[in-house]
Amino acid sequence: GIQVEQSPPDLILQEGANSTLRCNFSDSVNNLQWFHQNPWGQLINLFYIPSGTKQNGRLSATTVATERYSLLYISSSQTTDSGVYFCAADSNYQLIWGAGTKLIIKP
Amino acid sequence: NAGVTQTPKFRVLKTGQSMTLLCAQDMNHEYMYWYRQDPGMGLRLIHYSVGEGTTAKGEVPDGYNVSRLKKQNFLLGLESAAPSQTSVYFCASSYSRTGSRNEQFFGPGTRLTVL
Numbered sequence: 001g002i003q004v005e006q007s008p009p010d011l012i013l014q015e016g017a018n019s020t021l022r023c024n025f026s027d028s029v030n031n032l033q034w035f036h037q038n039p040w041g042q043l044i045n046l047f048y049i050p051s052g053t054k055q056n057g058r059l060s061a062t063t064v065a066t067e068r069y070s071l072l073y074i075s076s077s078q079t080t081d082s083g084v085y086f087c088a089a090d091s092n093y094q095l096i097w098g099a100g101t102k103l104i105i106k107p
Numbered sequence: 108n109a110g111v112t113q114t115p116k117f118r119v120l121k122t123g124q125s126m127t128l129l130c131a132q133d134m135n136h137e138y139m140y141w142y143r144q145d146p147g148m149g150l151r152l153i154h155y156s157v158g159e160g161t162t163a164k165g166e167v168p169d170g171y172n173v174s175r176l177k178k179q180n181f182l183l184g185l186e187s188a189a190p191s192q193t194s195v196y197f198c199a200s201s202y203s204r205t206g207s208r209n210e211q212f213f214g215p216g217t218r219l220t221v222l
Contacts, residue, residue: 086150
């Protein structure tokens, strides 16, 4: 089945810094989503992005389907951006999840 | 519009006890899913449903049963709970499998501890 790998596993940044999170997947996908899991465990949809680029405020995401990777960009980080960022790729009715990138933004 | 809701939010069981987790969505979605999340990991699919009256196994179905008697509800049952089922359970739904309607939306989770 499809494999999803995320890097880096952990990231500690100062408030105001920019960051890039990467998601590699081993096969072609119909669906690629990015989620933020906040410190209270809530999963928040960030992007549905099987291909192309999308932007939402300080966040943007790019998926290059032919090269099987997706990138999540966070600009001007805020402490509220802390949490775990997951990417998940669709494979035969299942969303296969990466292990996540744990992001800590220090004030 | 509440989205996806889950009941209960927390539960503690003893080994061998049974329980049912309820998921409800008010978005008229056809597809519903149950996932579990263990510490330090992403989610893994337990069971899913592609419509009222249908269910199918996911990646980790053993020890769980599900039912979808109404379109808006998806129930997850544990017949005889085991400590290995201690986890956070998430329900999700999506409109269809086509394009952006394949986007999944998640409930707040149920934290289950089996002693």
